[in-house]
Each structure stands twice: as structure tokens, then as C-alpha cells.
Amino acid sequence: MRRPPEKKHQKLHADGLKLANLSLAVVQSASRIEDIAWQAQLDTIVAKNLEHHHQNVIDAAAEHLFITHPNAYEVLVETMESVSTSSRIDFRDAQYDVLLMAAPILAWSRFEIASGPIPDTTLKVLSDGWTQHVLSEGALLKILPMLYSIDQLPRDHCATYALMKNTAIDLLKGNPVSTTQELPKTVPFLADIRYLLAVVVVPANKALFRWQEVAAPFDCAQSKSDILAIWQAQAESSIMRLLPGCGVELLLPEAFYTACREGDIRIRPSSIRSAIFYLTQTLNIEANDLSAIIAGFGLEENPGQIDEYRISFALKTAPEVIYGVVWPLYQQDDQLTAMGNPNDDNLPGEIPALLTECGINDIQRIEDIFSMEFCDDCGAPLFSDRDGDLAHAEMPEDVAPQGSEHFH
Numbered sequence: 001m002r003r004p005p006e007k008k009h010q011k012l013h014a015d016g017l018k019l020a021n022l023s024l025a026v027v028q029s030a031s032r033i034e035d036i037a038w039q040a041q042l043d044t045i046v047a048k049n050l051e052h053h054h055q056n057v058i059d060a061a062a063e064h065l066f067i068t069h070p071n072a073y074e075v076l077v078e079t080m081e082s083v084s085t086s087s088r089i090d091f092r093d094a095q096y097d098v099l100l101m102a103a104p105i106l107a108w109s110r111f112e113i114a115s116g117p118i119p120d121t122t123l124k125v126l127s128d129g130w131t132q133h134v135l136s137e138g139a140l141l142k143i144l145p146m147l148y149s150i151d152q153l154p155r156d157h158c159a160t161y162a163l164m165k166n167t168a169i170d171l172l173k174g175n176p177v178s179t180t181q182e183l184p185k186t187v188p189f190l191a192d193i194r195y196l197l198a199v200v201v202v203p204a205n206k207a208l209f210r211w212q213e214v215a216a217p218f219d220c221a222q223s224k225s226d227i228l229a230i231w232q233a234q235a236e237s238s239i240m241r242l243l244p245g246c247g248v249e250l251l252l253p254e255a256f257y258t259a260c261r262e263g264d265i266r267i268r269p270s271s272i273r274s275a276i277f278y279l280t281q282t283l284n285i286e287a288n289d290l291s292a293i294i295a296g297f298g299l300e301e302n303p304g305q306i307d308e309y310r311i312s313f314a315l316k317t318a319p320e321v322i323y324g325v326v327w328p329l330y331q332q333d334d335q336l337t338a339m340g341n342p343n344d345d346n347l348p349g350e351i352p353a354l355l356t357e358c359g360i361n362d363i364q365r366i367e368d369i370f371s372m373e374f375c376d377d378c379g380a381p382l383f384s385d386r387d388g389d390l391a392h393a394e395m396p397e398d399v400a401p402q403g404s405e406h407f408h
Contacts, residue, residue, distance in 0.1 A: 012060055012061060012064055013054075013057045013060065015045055015048070015049055015054070015057050015061075016057045016058070016060045016061040016064070017061075018045050019042065019045055019046065019049075019057070019058060019061035019076060020061045020064050020065055020069075020072070020076070022038055022041055022042040022045065023042060023061070023065060023069075023072040023073070023075045023076040023079070024065075024069055024072040025038040026038045026039055026042060026072070026075045027069070027071045027072045027075055039079070042075075042076075042079050043079060043082075043083055046058065046076075046079050046080060046083045047083050047087070047161075050083060050084055050157055050158050050161040051161070053158045053162075054158070055156045055157060055158045058076075058080060058157065061076060062076050062077060062080070080157045081157070081256075081257040083157075083161070084100075084157040084158075084160040084161040084164065085099065085100040085160060085161075085164055085255055085256045085257060086098065086099045086100070086164075086255070087161075087164065087165060087168075088204060089165070089168060089169075091169070091172045092172075094203065094204075095203070095204035096168070096172065096201050096202065096203060096204060097201070097202050097203075097204050097205070097206070097208070098164060098165070098168040098199060098200070098201050099164075099199070099200045099208055099255060100160065100163065100164035100167075100197070100198075100199055100255070100256045101197070101198045101199070101200055101253050101254065101255060101256060101259065102195045102196065102197055102198075102253070102254065102255075102256045102259035102260060102263075103130075103195065103196040103198070103231075103250070103251065103252075103253035103254075103259065104193050104194075104195055104250075104251040104259050104260070104262060104263030104266075105147075105193065105194040105195070105196070105239055105243070105248055105249070105250055105251070106191070106193060106248065106249040106250075106251065106263065106266055106267050106270055107191070107192055107193070107194055107243050107246040107247070107248050108190060108191040108192075108246060108247045108270050108273070108274040109190070109243075109245050109246040109247065109274075110190065110274075110277070110278050110281065110282075111244075111245040111246070112188055113149075113186075113188070113189070113192050113194065113243060113246055114147065114194075114242060114243055114244070114246075115146075115147050115148060115149040115152065115186050115194060116146065116147060117145060117146060117147075118143075118145050118146060118147055118242065120145075122238050122241065122242065123143060123145055125235075125238050126143055126196065126235055126238055126239075127141055127143050129231060129234040129235050130143065130198065130231075130253060133210065133227055133230045133231055133234060134209065134210060134227055134231060134252075134253050135200060135208065135209060135210065136202065136206065136207040136208055136209055136210060136212060136213055137213075138202070138203075138206070139200050139201070139202045139206075139208060140171055140172070140200065140201040140202070141171075141198055141199075141200055141201075142167055142170065142171040142177055142198060142199050143196055143197070143198040144167065144177055144196075144197045144198065144199075145177065146183070146197070147194050147195070147196065147242055147243075148183075148194065148195040148196075148197060149186040149187075149192065149193075149194060149195075150192070150193060150195075151183075151184045151185070151186055151187055152183040152184055152186065153195065153197075153260070160256065163197075164199060167199040168199050168201055171199060171201055172201060189271070190271070190274035190275055190277075190278050191267055191270040191271040191273070191274040191275075192267065193263040193264070193267050194242075194243065195259075195260070195263070196253070197256070198253070210223065210227055211223035211224050211227060224252060227252070228250075228251075228252045231250060231252065231253070232249075232250045235250060236248065236250060249266075249270075251263060251266060261330060264328065264330065265330060268327050268328070269350070269354055271325045271326075271327075272311065272325055272327075272351070272354050272355065272358070273354070273358060275311075275313065275323055275325050276290070276313075276355075276358045276359070276360065278323075279313060279322070279323055282395075283315075283396070285315075286359065287358055287359030287360050288359050288360065288361055288362075289315060289316055289317075290313055290314070290315065290316065290360050290362070291313070291314045291315070291316050291360070291362040291363075291364065291386070292311055292312065292313055292355050292360050292362065292363045292364070293311070293312040293313075293314065293321075293364045293365075293366060293383070293384055293385065293386055294309055294310075294311050294312075294339070294351060294352070294363065294364070294365050294366065295309065295310055295312070295365075295366040295368070295370055295383070295384035295388075296308075296309055296366075296368075296369045296370070297309070297310055297369065297370045297371065297372050297373075298369050298370075298371070298372065299371070299372060300371050300372075303369075304369065305369075306329060306335055306369055307328070307329055307372070308326055308327060308328045308329055308372075309326075309327040309329070309338055309339070309351060310324055310325070310326050310327070310381060310383050310384065311324065311325045311326075311327060311351065311355075311383075312324050312383035312384055312385065312393065313325075313393075314385065314386065316362060319385060319386060319387075320385070320391070320394065321383045321384075321385050321391045321392075321393045321394070322393060322394065322395050322396065323393050323395065324381065324383035324393040326381055327351060336349075337349070337350055338350055338351050339351060339352070339365070340352065340353075364386060366384050366388050368388055370384065370390060373390050375392050380392065380393070
């Protein structure tokens, strides 16, 4: 289940009450006709609040539903995501369907992972590849001229909606996209995601993607797989020039939130592998000289629920936590997939399997579930040591911090 917004216990505005009731009506509808009717009204009110930047109204309704009607909460969050990234707009006596898309790029390096402006020549190569291989015939495309880190993506649904709509209008008018706003600095990680963002415009009710145009028997999954392979072959060299010194994997361009979730899930194994490689190379040790401690963390308001695992790394010969990796949980079966079933040897769990594959044989599981604790000074997550005490991960004093090295 998706997590609730950060803002808590907000009083419901009149529109917030409408949003909550319409979401519940969608859940309770008994036919497709009724469902479509309720959903259309819900879409309209969500769009109005996004247009007027009333994020607090939508968040309050979502928080109310998260507590009282979880199924309706899912409906509202899905609607927020859909309306903020897809729309139908009128332009010069014609109607167009618009979609905000993202192409995630998994990157890992012991050097700093770049982000920022994309040169015009590279942007043209990427745009040509996207248009020729991913999008339907005749679709209009505008890739934003920035390679984004997660810290630089739109922070809420209102900002996402504004980005989609403004870029679509610029595209239809033939205007250049403005990127004058100052973006936040990127926090350095050994493994991270970079994103190409783009807006696609097609005449109303026309297909957006090549895989929508496949013939019977409509094998969309195979078509997506084929298109991904072509996209990777066509774009990889350009992306590697944008990310020097990095290993990269390109994922399929998709609708914005879908692509972001897929990137979040797919980067987790790379984070563990990169951490172990960094530690062994930096400290001049073998992987079997390390210990790994795995602990579950959750929100205080949801006791017993694990929202993420934090993997601590320590030298076998010392008690201090020297490094840590966070493994977020996104789906209902993520906990079982991540840690496996202790009563079934055929379900070892992805995290222990990855650690073992990388050469770590001292793996400890902490049974307690900790609250989501962070450092008061720097905001970094705290990690469990062998004794179950939370600590700040600190590399030895004579080791340069990660991300301090630049690739030349």
C-alpha cells in the first residue's frame, strides 16, 4: 500500500470532504457505468485543486481516508497520480491527450554521479530514439533538457501537474522549455537513479506508445521487452557520456509515477553491491572481512509494520557501524521477498541472498522493529549495530567520504 502524506491530522476542507466521499463512492460502485461516473467527478475536483495549488486539501483527504477507508485511500492516491501526470487539453480548436513520462537510469559508481543540463546534441539523439522506438507514430515529444536526481523531481502533485501542463503548452506552441528554476543539490550515493523527464502529446484518443499498436494476439509484455532492448542499445552510449565513470542500466520510459516506482525497486540490489564494492576497495579488505546487520524500521503510528530494512556494515573485528544501506518496502509482499521465510529454505530472501552472493558470510538479523530514527544534526538514517543499538554510520577517520571523488 502507498504511504500517507507527511502532513497529519488536517481538517477537511469542503473540497476535501467531496474528495473523500467520491473516492469512497468509486470503491462502493456496483457497475462499470457507475464507477466511470463517480471517477469523472473525482478527476474534476482533483484537477481543480491541483490547478490552484491546493495540495493541502488533497493531502488532508488522503490522510483521512488512510485511517478510515484504506481502499478509498488507494483510489484517491491513484487519481492524484493519474490526474497530475495525464490530461486532456484544448488547443486551437483541437483536443490532445498529454502524459508526463520518465525514463529511469540506474547508475552506480565510487565517483560522484552526475546530474544537470543535457547538451543539445545529446538531447536530439535521445529524442530521436524515443520518438522512433518508444512512441506511437505522430506523437509529439519534448524531453526536458536536464538529467534529474530524485532530489530534483517535482516535490508534490501540484508541482507535477504544473510541469506537465506548462511543458505541453510550450510543446504545442513550439516554444522552448524553460529550466530557469534553481534545482536542489544532489545528495551523493554510490548507487542512485537519474531520470529523463518528458511530455508526450497526441491527438485525443490516439495511442501514445508503440506497444499499443501491436497486432493480435496483443502481446504487450513482449512488445515492451523488445522496445526496451532497442532503447537500451540506442541510448546507452549517450547516457554513459552524461554519467562518466558509472555503470548504468536503462529502464523503459513509462508514465512518471510508474517509472519512478520501478526505478526505486530496481536500484535496491545495486545499492548493496555498490556498498560492498566501495568498502572492500576503500578499506583494502575482502568481503568476508565484513559483517552485515539487517534491521526492520517502521512508522510509530503503525506498530508492527516494517516500512524499510536498514542494512548495517561493520568490520568483523570491530563493533562500530561503518556504512549503511536502506532497502525501502513498496508492495505488500516486499517484506517476504526481501527477507524470505525463516521456516522455508526455498525462500531465503533477496537481501541475505545478495549479501551472500557478494561474499559476506556473517549476516545477523535483528528481531526488533525500530522507529524511523535519523541523526538530529545531519538527517542521515541511523543503523542498528550488533547489540541492537542505533548508531550513526561512520567510516574510519582516514577515509574520504563517499562522493568526494570526481571522475576525470
